[in-house]
Amino acid sequence: MRSFLKFGAFLAFVVAVVGCGSPPQVELDAAQAALDSARQAGADTYAADAYNRAKNTLADAKAKSEQGNYEEAKTAAVQAKDQADQAKSLAETTKTRLRDEAQAIVNRVSNAIGDARAAVDGAPRGKGADSDLDQLRADLGQAEAALGDARGSLNNGSFNSALEQAKSAESKLNQVQSAVQVAMKKIEDWKMKNRPWYEL
DSSP, X not given: OHHHHHHHHHHHHHXXXXXXXXXXXXXXXXHHHHHHHHHHTTHHHHSHHHHHHHHHHHHHHHHHHHTTOHHHHHHHHHHHHHHHHHHHHHHHHHHHHHHHHHHHXXXXXXXXXXXXXXXXXXXXXXXXXXXXXXXXXXXXXXXXHHHHHHHHHHXXXXXXXXXXXXXXXXXXXHHHHHHHHHHHHHHHHHHHHTOOGXXX
């Protein structure tokens, strides 16, 4: 009877050791899947800090598992999954914000560029501002090129690039709009200086 009890106690001990001595593979796999999903959502670009934090936590979980620290590994794996899910959510939110911001600038610049082009093309030549007008046309060309790049980046889902290109187009357009006023002032000054004697 005593030997039976000893055997029973030993068996219970073995079961307990085996039960808590297994690598937390389910949790590790879930964390890896969440990290892969976050990367596919662009978290490595649009939520880099959060993504790297999840990646490092998962690496720590795997290291603990390899060292036999299964409970700590399980805790870290669960944490890594939560961090990866958060990184994915943050990336999606950030992408939406960048896309909307870039699109708003593209729309604004698209409308204003036509007005700026009409003002430059409608300015009379030979009135003291020809070189300024030529430069303005070149600047408008650069703004239109940046605008085209922004549209392409938006279509490709490269929202960081789209926002940067849209801002570049808007900056160039703002310069043109300011310079148009200077050129028009030169034209008016030329007209005043070269009025016929009978208009003086």
